Amino acid sequence: QKEVEQDPGPLSVPEGAIVSLNCTYSNSAFQYFMWYRQYSRKGPELLMYTYSSGNKEDGRFTAQVDKSSKYISLFIRDSQPSDSATYLCAITTGAGSYQLTFGKGTKLSVIP
Amino acid sequence: GAVVSQHPSWVICKSGTSVKIECRSLDFQATTMFWYRQFPKQSLMLMATSNEGSKATYEQGVEKDKFLINHASLTLSTLTVTSAHPEDSSFYICSARDQGHNQETQYFGPGTRLLVL
Numbered sequence: 001q002k003e004v005e006q007d008p009g010p011l012s013v014p015e016g017a018i019v020s021l022n023c024t025y026s027n028s029a030f031q032y033f034m035w036y037r038q039y040s041r042k043g044p045e046l047l048m049y050t051y052s053s054g055n056k057e058d059g060r061f062t063a064q065v066d067k068s069s070k071y072i073s074l075f076i077r078d079s080q081p082s083d084s085a086t087y088l089c090a091i092t093t094g095a096g097s098y099q100l101t102f103g104k105g106t107k108l109s110v111i112p
Numbered sequence: 113g114a115v116v117s118q119h120p121s122w123v124i125c126k127s128g129t130s131v132k133i134e135c136r137s138l139d140f141q142a143t144t145m146f147w148y149r150q151f152p153k154q155s156l157m158l159m160a161t162s163n164e165g166s167k168a169t170y171e172q173g174v175e176k177d178k179f180l181i182n183h184a185s186l187t188l189s190t191l192t193v194t195s196a197h198p199e200d201s202s203f204y205i206c207s208a209r210d211q212g213h214n215q216e217t218q219y220f221g222p223g224t225r226l227l228v229l
Binding site: 034041042090092102 | 114116118144146154155156158161203205207209214215216217218219220221222223225
């Protein structure tokens with residue numbers, strides 16, 4: 001079992017839809033959870049950073065962490081064509097070298 | 113805040129030449145920087161972890177003599193691809209850890225696209 005599992009998609013939704021992106025992980029030592037957005041031929045951009053279980057909201061984005069289920073989600077409300085990108089979940093134990101373990105990324109297309 | 117730059121953004125070189133890529137944290141100090149490479153439609157692959165003032169730690173399978181990493185200051189790390197070959201063509205991305213704020217996260221540069229002919 002891989003440490004972080006993420007459905008690569010592709011995922012195609014109409015503009016205005018609510019998007020749900022998910023990752024599962026196996027190592028209970030993971031404590032810090034991030035979502036990155038990567039446009040084609042660009043470096044990843046940090047969208048959300050969370051530590052504890054629960055929800056964190058920032059504009060149209062909501063990150064959700066359920067440590068008991070080892071399950072994290074990113075919700076995008078009122079999706080826009082500009083949200084079309086690959087979304088990567090990234091997790092770390094927060095110790096040692098602080099290396100991130102990435103999901104494979106989900107490619108999202110928002111159709112006008 | 114938390115801006116990371118990379119230079120150059122793209123480079124084309126002949127086989128056998130060396131290429132240096134710079135990674136700078138513009139508005140924070142980064143004791144730790146990371147170097148990744150990414151092939152088309154694949155996720156990021158960590159190459160090495162770079163710590164300011166010490167030798168980089170390379171991931172298994174990454175040749176340290178081919179990919180030279182120098183982290184001489186708290187805002188600059190460089191990756192030199194020595195004697196580049198076509199198979200080294202890839203997208204190289206650096207990231208930096210802001211030790212003063214949300215130190216568990218990494219902030220990424222825009223990437224450098226390398227094409228070796």
